[in-house]
Amino acid sequence: MTTTLITGANKGLGLETARRLLEAGHTVYAGMRDLGSGDAAKGLGxxxxxxxxxxxxxxxxxxxxxxxxxxxxxxxGIAGTSSGVDDLDVAAMESVLQTNLVGVVRVTQAALPLLRRSANPVVVNVASGLGVPRFLQDPARIESHVLAVPYTAAKAGVITLTVQYAKNLPGMRVNACDPGYTATDLNGHNGHQTVTEGTDAAVRLALLGPDGPTGELHDRDGRIAF
Incomplete structure (x- = not known):
């Protein structure tokens, strides 16, 4: 039986990832800050x-x-309170980085002893196309219209972290995913994708075998070149 831990799994993309991995036969531990918000995850199993x-x-x-x-x-992850440079301050930056970037390091480092005992250890970091500089500069892409600094910087960091973890842990499959513009609480449910579409890449990467790719960024259509 494959044992899986998903952080932020009480709603949105995390909850849907839990549902789909449970269907794939995983035992899923749904991480959340408040166990009082865990009814939906518990209802899934x-x-x-x-x-x-x-x-x-x-x-x-x-x-x-x-x-x-x-x-x-x-x-x-959190969206943060800063929507651009005019309302940006250090506190806003630190808040997003602590959850979206440092939190990845904190959980991954704590998980390494257990992952190293697994026959097929896999790490999936939920990043974003907002962390890809060429997307931010391409007027044809929706990402280019987002001005917020903390969230984009944090997701760029997640992508880089993923590459470096993969290089340091050649026995593990460590990848990042871009969910795409998905309707969740994070964006006021304005995204054009469903949560199922938004978890396609995360689920595919979570199901990788030992011969799968590592150190890559994927969306639901496949690998994204950095």
Whole structure:
């Protein structure tokens, strides 16, 4: 049985990823800051676990509760409060980076001892096309119209982290995914994709075997060149 931990799995992309991996036969631990928001995950058959990616003790306790770990999906993220340079300050930057970037490191580092015991360890980091500089500069792409600094910088960092983790951990499959513009609470449900479409890449990467790619960024159509 494949044991999977998904952060931010009480709703949105995380919850849908949990649903689909449960259907694929995984035992899914659904990480969330508040166990009171875990009814939907529990209803699917996932096991809710209290996990705040910004808190060392919370992460350590969550990992200690797992019997093992084969797949880690770093999905937790926030949009932040800054919509551009005019309302940007250090606090806004730090808040997004702590959750969306440092949180990936905090959870992954805590998970490494368990992942190293797995016969097929896989890490999937939920990034974004907003972290790809050429997308931000291409007027034909929706990403180019987003001015917010913290979120885009954090997702660019997630992509780079993914490459570096893959290089450091050649025995694991470590990849990032771009969900695309998906209707979730993060964007006020304005995205044109469903959560199922938005989790296509994450699910595909979570199901990789030992011969699968590593250090790559994928969307639902396949690999994205950096």
């Amino acid at each position: 996932a096991i809710p676990v209290e996990l705040d990616v910004t808190d060392d003790a919370s992460v350590a306790a969550a990992l200690a509760a797992l019997p093992g770990l084969d797949v880690l999906v770093n999905n937790a």
